[in-house]
Amino acid sequence: MFLHIDIDSFFASAERTVDPSLDGIPMAVGSRSNLEIFEKERIGVRLMDDNKGAFVAPVFYSDREKTFEEYFVDIIEGERKIRGIITSASYEARACGVKTAMPIAQALKRCPEMIVIPSHYRLYHTLSQRLYHYMQRKIPKVEQFSIDEFFGDVSGWIADENVTAFAKKVQAEIKAEFGLPVSIGIARAKWIAKLATESAKPYGIYRVEDIDAYIETIPIEAFPGIGKGFQRRLKEHYITTLGEAKRNRALFYRWKKPGIQLYKRITGTDGEGIASRPERKSIGISRTFDAIYDTEEIRRRIMIMARHIAHMVMEKEVNPTSYYLKINYAEGMKVKRTENINRIFSEGLFKSVLIKMYKGISVPHAGAVKLSINVSGFSQRQHKTLSLLSYSADIYARRLSTEVRKLREKFGLDIIKTANEL
Ligand SMILES: [Mg+2]
Numbered sequence: 001m002f003l004h005i006d007i008d009s010f011f012a013s014a015e016r017t018v019d020p021s022l023d024g025i026p027m028a029v030g031s032r033s034n035l036e037i038f039e040k041e042r043i044g045v046r047l048m049d050d051n052k053g054a055f056v057a058p059v060f061y062s063d064r065e066k067t068f069e070e071y072f073v074d075i076i077e078g079e080r081k082i083r084g085i086i087t088s089a090s091y092e093a094r095a096c097g098v099k100t101a102m103p104i105a106q107a108l109k110r111c112p113e114m115i116v117i118p119s120h121y122r123l124y125h126t127l128s129q130r131l132y133h134y135m136q137r138k139i140p141k142v143e144q145f146s147i148d149e150f151f152g153d154v155s156g157w158i159a160d161e162n163v164t165a166f167a168k169k170v171q172a173e174i175k176a177e178f179g180l181p182v183s184i185g186i187a188r189a190k191w192i193a194k195l196a197t198e199s200a201k202p203y204g205i206y207r208v209e210d211i212d213a214y215i216e217t218i219p220i221e222a223f224p225g226i227g228k229g230f231q232r233r234l235k236e237h238y239i240t241t242l243g244e245a246k247r248n249r250a251l252f253y254r255w256k257k258p259g260i261q262l263y264k265r266i267t268g269t270d271g272e273g274i275a276s277r278p279e280r281k282s283i284g285i286s287r288t289f290d291a292i293y294d295t296e297e298i299r300r301r302i303m304i305m306a307r308h309i310a311h312m313v314m315e316k317e318v319n320p321t322s323y324y325l326k327i328n329y330a331e332g333m334k335v336k337r338t339e340n341i342n343r344i345f346s347e348g349l350f351k352s353v354l355i356k357m358y359k360g361i362s363v364p365h366a367g368a369v370k371l372s373i374n375v376s377g378f379s380q381r382q383h384k385t386l387s388l389l390s391y392s393a394d395i396y397a398r399r400l401s402t403e404v405r406k407l408r409e410k411f412g413l414d415i416i417k418t419a420n421e422l
Contacts, residue, residue, distance in 0.1 A: 001163045003139070003152040004185040004193040005170070007131075008202045010148035011088035014124050015117050017179040026093035026111050030072060030104045031119040032084030033288045037308060038301055071118035072104060082108065087119060091202050131178060138170060141274040151190060153274045167205050187211065189268030194224045211268040216243035223266060230255075230262060242266050283312050283320070284374020291330045291367025298327070298368045299358055303421040305373050306354050310347035311413060313375060314405040319345050320375035325357045328370035335361040340377070343390055346397035347404065350375075351420060 007013060011029035016022045074081045082105040089098045089107070096111040104116055128147045135142045139152035158166050167184045174182050185196030186207040193208070195218070200206035208214045219241055220226060220234050233255075239245050245252070245266050252263035264270035285305055292298055302325070313320060321343075326336035337357045343349060354373070404416050 001154055001158070001160055002187055002190045002193040003154065003163070003167055003170075004145075004190075004197045005135070005150045005152065005174075005182050006184075006194075006197045006201075007148040008181040008183055009088045009090055009094075010128075010180075011119060011124055012090045012093075013088075013180050014127050015120070016090075017127070018123065022090075022115065022117075024092065026090060026096060026098070026114040028086050028089040028093050028098060028104075028107065028114060028116050029119050030084045030116045031087050032072065037287070037304055038289075065120075066118050068116060068118065072116065081105075086116075089114075127178060127180065131174070131180070134174070134177065138173075143274045143276075145194075149194075151193070151274055153190075164205060164207050167207075171203075171205060187268065189265075189270060190272050190274075191224055191265040191270065192268045195222065198222065212243075212246070215246065215266065216241065218242045220245055225265075226262065230259075280316070281378070282374050282376035283309055283316065283318075284324070284372065285309060286326075286370060286372035288328075288370045291369050293365065293367050295362060295364070298362070298371070299355065300421055301371055302354055302358055302373065303351055303418070305371060306351050307347060307417065307421065308413065309373060309375060310345075310350050310401065311405055311408055313345055313350075314347075314401050315409075318378040320377055321379050322375065322377035323350065323353055323357070324372075324374045324376070325354060325361070326370075326372040327358075327361065327363075327368050328372075329363055329366040330369050333363065333366060335363060337361050342379075344394035344398050345375075346394065346401040347418070348397050348400070349394065351418065355420070 012022075012027060015027070015029060072082050072084045074083055084104045086098060086100055086102045086104060086107050089100065093107075093111055093114050096114075098107045098111050098114065108114060108116070124147060128144075132142075132144050132150070135144075135150050135152065139154060140157050141153040143151040145151055154163060154166065163186055167186055171182055171184055174180055181203045183197050183200040183203060184205045185193040185198075185200055186205065187193040187196050188208075189211065192211055192214070196206045196208045196214070220239065221231055223242060234240075234245065237248065237251060239248055239251075245263070249263060252259040255262075261270070265272075285308060287301070287305065292301075322338060322340050324336070324338045326334060328334045337360060339353055339357055341349070341353055407416060
């Protein structure tokens, strides 16, 4: 049997573990695009990337706590503007119509008495990791699927008839030990267990015995990981429920591998087990801001983002060979470029390549509103495949990067900058 364990409104629940006065009232956690990395006067910023789950984005945080006014409110031409979106809302807030990803200003109109708290990612990551270690002790096979979701496989370890009692015990222990409410889905198939968790929420346990009967009336968009493309294609064939999907096997099989995989998951016949920790295949960050026309400022921001990515790359001890830069301009225009660089990665090399890429694609007189940079194509046995021409210079640069990383780990990410960031 598979268990899917999901923390109820995780960030909101996490805040309640440190401040019980938030219990039982409408409250939410909000966040906004973190532009702090571009501030010139910033100290003590650190990287957090402990959660190796493929869906957990790296976070740069500063130790300084901010109030609602400091974090969410901008004063623009004398007018008070509330920025940011809801990332997690308590069930009391949901009851008055607050939803995840809703702009905070709009959510407060629906629920004026709601308390909105700036995100404390360090707290969430720490709790998530402690929970993962707890699960590893309790369940022989466990997979962290996201910051607040875990799969467990108890087949051959707990008899089927005892799995519900086991889940109840796990749920009660997590509440007692961490103060966190979780919901648990149970089924013979992994993705059906995840689907079942939605039926269990909030703070419940839902066990699926008869998969066919359970999925019959569930709308297709409720199925975990079903993309917009599949949803559209299924609707074109007038398929709106998982039960109808099941009766259209031939259609899914026409869509080849992804279609077949989806069909098997929907019907609980995928036979998929618990995955070992997924390897990260790329490292990147993006930032959205009000339009910037000054090319020097855009270049400076690219360099700052490059430094943050370089820090993560050095920490992971990987050697990316593919660099990617995308710039979104106002009015929906965008440009992008990928460069394949078979050399030993270092911050200096990365920055110099990015400068060239930027020169190659930048649009003069256009206002940049978003920058995205990432690296991928990690070579394992790096040294063999890399260019020998620049080998010794690259080795030297890499060593330098490693030393710089150690300093930044100790004193914060802004301790050393290069000239091209200033
Ligand atoms: Mg959750």
